[in-house]
Every structure is written in C-alpha cells, then in structure tokens.
Amino acid sequence: MSTIEDVAKLAGLSRTTVSRVLNDHPYVSDEKRKLIQKAMEQLGYVPNSAARSLRNQKTGIIAVLIPKISTPFFSQLIEILEMKASSKGYQLIICQTQFSKQKECRYLNLLKTKQVDGVIMTAVENDWSVIDSYLNYGPIVLCNEKIDEAQIPMVYVNQAQSGYLVGKHLLERGHTHIAYCSNGISSEGMRARLEGLQSALQEAKVHSYDKYYFDRVSTIEDGKQVFRKLACMKVSPTAIFAGGDAVAAGIISEAKKHGWRIPEDLAVVGYDNMEITKLVEPMITAVIQPVDEMAGKSIDVICEKIHKKQFRSIERHEFSSKLAYRGSSIERENLVATS
Numbered sequence: 001m002s003t004i005e006d007v008a009k010l011a012g013l014s015r016t017t018v019s020r021v022l023n024d025h026p027y028v029s030d031e032k033r034k035l036i037q038k039a040m041e042q043l044g045y046v047p048n049s050a051a052r053s054l055r056n057q058k059t060g061i062i063a064v065l066i067p068k069i070s071t072p073f074f075s076q077l078i079e080i081l082e083m084k085a086s087s088k089g090y091q092l093i094i095c096q097t098q099f100s101k102q103k104e105c106r107y108l109n110l111l112k113t114k115q116v117d118g119v120i121m122t123a124v125e126n127d128w129s130v131i132d133s134y135l136n137y138g139p140i141v142l143c144n145e146k147i148d149e150a151q152i153p154m155v156y157v158n159q160a161q162s163g164y165l166v167g168k169h170l171l172e173r174g175h176t177h178i179a180y181c182s183n184g185i186s187s188e189g190m191r192a193r194l195e196g197l198q199s200a201l202q203e204a205k206v207h208s209y210d211k212y213y214f215d216r217v218s219t220i221e222d223g224k225q226v227f228r229k230l231a232c233m234k235v236s237p238t239a240i241f242a243g244g245d246a247v248a249a250g251i252i253s254e255a256k257k258h259g260w261r262i263p264e265d266l267a268v269v270g271y272d273n274m275e276i277t278k279l280v281e282p283m284i285t286a287v288i289q290p291v292d293e294m295a296g297k298s299i300d301v302i303c304e305k306i307h308k309k310q311f312r313s314i315e316r317h318e319f320s321s322k323l324a325y326r327g328s329s330i331e332r333e334n335l336v337a338t339s
Contacts, residue, residue: 002043002044002045003045004018004019004022004045006043006045007036007039007040007043007045010039010042010043011032011035011036011038011039012035013032013035013036017032017036018036021033021036021037022047058117058306059114059115059116059117060089060090060091060117061090061091061092061093061115061116061117062085062090062091062092062093062116062117062118062119062120062299062302063092063093063095063107063110063111063116063118063119063120064078064081064092064093064094064095064119064120064122065095065097065104065107065108065119065120065121065122065123066078066094066095066096066097066122066123067096067097067098067099067122067123067125068096068098068099068218069094069096071218071244071246072244072245072246072272072274072275072276073244073272073274073289073291074122076272076274076291077122077143077144077291077294077295078092078094080291080292080295080296081120081143081295081298081299084295084296084298084299084300085299088299088303090117090299090303093110093116095107095110097123097125099125100125101125101126101130104124104125104126104131105126105130107119108131108134108140111134111137111138111140112134112137114137114138116138117138117139117306118138118139118140118141118302118303118305118306119134119138119139119140119141120140120141120142120143120298120299120302121140121141121142121143121145122142122143122144122145123144123145124142124145124147124188128147128149128150131150132150132151135151135152135311135312136311138306138311139152139302139305139306139310139311140152140311141153141154141155141298141301141302141305142154142155142156143155143156143294143295143298144156144157144189144294145188145189146159146188146189146192146316147188151312151313151314152311152312152313152314152315153301153302153305153313153315153317154315154316154317155294155297155298155301155317155319156189156294156317156318156319157289157290157294157318157319157320157321158192158318158319158320158321159189159190159192159193159196160192160193160195160196160199161196161320161321162193162196162271162287162321163192163193163194163195163196163197163198163199163200163241164196164197164199164200165196165287165321165322165323166196166197166200166241166269166287166323167196167197167198167199167200167201167241168200169269169285169323169325169329170239170241170267170269170329171200171201171204171206173239173263173267173329173330175237175238175239175267176204176206176238177209177212177235177236177237177238177239178197178201178206178208178212178237178238178239178240178241179212179213179214179226179230179237179239179240179241180194180197180212180213180214180240180241181214181215181217181223181226181240181241181242181243181244181247182194182213182214182215182216182217182243183216183217183218183243183244183247190243194213197241211233212230212237212240214226214229217242217243217247218243218244218246218247219246219247219250220246220247220249220250220253221250222246222247222250223242223246223247223248223249223250223251223252223253223254224250224251224253224254225250226240226242226247226250226251227250227251227254227255227258227266228254231255231258231260236266237266238265238266238267239263239266239267239268239269239329240266240267240268240269241269241271242268242269242270242271243271244270244271244272245270245271245272245273245274245276245277245284245286246274246276247270248268248269248270248271248277248280248284248286248328249270249276249277249279249280249284251266251268252268252280252282252284252328253280255268262282262327262328263282263327263328263329263330263331264331267285267328267329268284268285268328268329269284269285269286269287269323269328269329270284270285270286270287270328271286271287271289272286272287272288272289273286273287273288273289273324274286277324277326280328281327282326282327282328283326283327283328284326284328285323285324285325285326285327285328285329285330286323286324286326287321287322287323287324288321288322288323288324289319289321290319290320290321293319294319297317301315301317
C-alpha cells in the first residue's frame with residue numbers, strides 16, 4: 001500500500017507539499033498540484049480519511065455500540081437509527097461489544113482518535129467512571145439505557161413502569177406465582193423492570209420467590225431451558241415475564257412439547273413486540289417499546305451535541321411502554337374484549 005512519502009518521492013516534492021494538497025491548502029501552485037495528483041493516480045494512493053479528520057475535526061460518522069446484533073430488538077433499533085442519521089447527512093458504523101468491557105473501550109477510542117463525531121451506546125459494560133473520560137473527545141448519548149450518575153443525554157423507556165404493567169396484567173388474570181427472566185444486557189434496566197414487577201406484587205400482597213428468577217437468558221434455546229427448569233419445580237409458576245420475545249417463544253414451544261397448555265397452565269409475556277410474537281401459536285402478549293421515537297430522539301440529540309460541541313449535559317428523555325394483549329396470557333374468549 002502506497003504512503004504519502006511514496007507520493008512525495010514520485011512527484012519530486014516534499015511531504016509537506018503533498019500534505020497541503022491533500023488538505024486543500026490554497027498556497028500550492030497548480031503545477032505542483034498536478035504533479036502530486038498524477039503521482040497519486042500512478043500509485044493508486046487513497047488519502048487516509050481518519051488522518052484528515054484529525055485536521056478537519058469532523059467525519060460525518062456516528063458509532064453505535066450494541067451488545068449483540070443478532071438480538072431482534074437491536075436489529076430493529078439499528079435500522080431506524082441508520083435511517084434517521086442518513087436523513088441528517090450522517091453515516092453509522094455498528095460496533096458489537098459482545099458484552100466485553102475491553103471491546104467497549106476499543107470502540108470508544110474511535111471518539112478519542114477522532115474517527116467518529118459521536119457515539120450512541122445502547123448498553124453499558126464498564127463502570128461509568130471509565131466511560132466518562134471519553135467525553136473529553138466528543139459526545140456520547142445513551143439510547144435504551146439509563147445511568148443515574150452520567151452527565152450526558154439519555155433516551156430510554158421507563159422500565160419500572162413496564163414491569164409494573166406486566167405485573168398488574170398477570171395479577172388481574174389470577175396469577176400469584178410469577179417468574180421473571182433477565183437477559184443480562186442492561187443491568188440498570190433489568191433491575192428497574194424487576195422492581196416494577198415486584199411493586200405490583202407487593203401492592204397485591206403477593207410474595208415473590210427468588211427461585212422464579214432466571215438470569216442471562218436471551219435466545220429461543222434459553223427459553224426452552226427455562227421451561228425445563230420451572231417444570232421440575234415442586235410448585236411451578238403459573239405465569240412468566242420473559243426478558244425478550246425470543247425467550248417467550250422458546251418457553252411456549254417447549255411447554256407445548258411437554259403437553260402444557262398456554263395460557264391455561266402457563267401464561268407468558270414477552271418484551272419488545274418483535275415479529276416473532278405473531279408467528280407463535282398462541283401469539284405472544286408483549287411489552288411494546290416506542291423504538292421509532294427513541295431512535296429519532298437519539299439522533300436529534302447526538303447531532304445537536306456534535307454541532308454545539310457541548311459534551312456534558314444532564315438530559316433525560318423518558319418514554320412509556322404499553323402492552324399488546326394476545327393469546328399467550330389471555331384465553332381466547334376474552335381476547336376481543338381485552339385487545
């Protein structure tokens with residue numbers, strides 16, 4: 001691969017002169033500019049955009065950090081973020097952390113080296129004290145995440161409200177033994193969701209059991225394993241709030257395989273309301289997150305911070321969720337009245 005030194009040598013000019021041409025410096029003669037352009041063509045030299053951005057301080061690129069791209073919710077979120085960013089003249093690069101603190105820091109270094117103008121984080125692996133130092137180099141916005149001590153904009157759903165909504169729904173259906181699944185992606189969000197569920201149970205003076213808590217489950221296979229565990233319990237739950245729609249689908253699939261009726265023997269509620277909720281029989285009751293609004297607000301805020309170069313500011317943009325009532329938690333004869 002050719003370098004700027006190779007271009008200078010072939011053109012018979014200094015490296016400084018080549019650099020000036022690459023950066024559109026006005027004080028270079030047309031003759032020298034043509035020599036350099038000819039040398040670049042002969043060598044097939046392509047300027048390093050990252051290096052040039054160090055001078056220009058703008059790349060037109062926003063990095064989005066996600067834990068796992070295969071998760072349906074994050075796939076949908078990325079798609080909408082990309083469309084919103086494109087409408088404002090920005091490109092996105094997708095950075096999958098795979099729950100790794102080291103990878104997260106490596107991608108945040110893109111901000112430090114001026115290879116991106118800003119970062120949107122959809123989950124956080126490191127302590128905030130680690131991430132906070134990167135605000136010296138550019139803006140960071142949290143989307144789908146909330147950290148109380150962070151002095152940056154946050155766009156998120158009220159997870160406690162979501163958990164409370166599900167709890168009230170299941171209690172109204174007569175359930176008092178309710179299990180809960182955490183996907184382990186967002187510890188703050190998952191804790192708030194569980195607290196909301198427990199709040200609904202406490203109001204109804206219903207006891208919650210630790211044995212009904214399942215952590216780090218996020219796939220269909222995880223859901224199948226969850227069902228196998230609860231089916232072996234002496235007193236098994238009659239309802240379960242899954243950490244995601246794929247988990248809910250796995251639970252339902254395995255339950256039916258073992259002859260359990262849904263929702264008569266086990267009511268199931270998913271989260272995110274992805275397409276899979278309508279492909280399972282019975283269709284899955286699920287929490288609906290306003291993904292479009294969250295993505296739009298996140299792009300609006302990050303673009304504003306890039307433009308104003310204001311990287312530290314406490315902003316909270318909270319959205320509410322709602323339930324899509326379907327057959328996995330409501331008997332067929334009651335679906336029309338409740339939908």
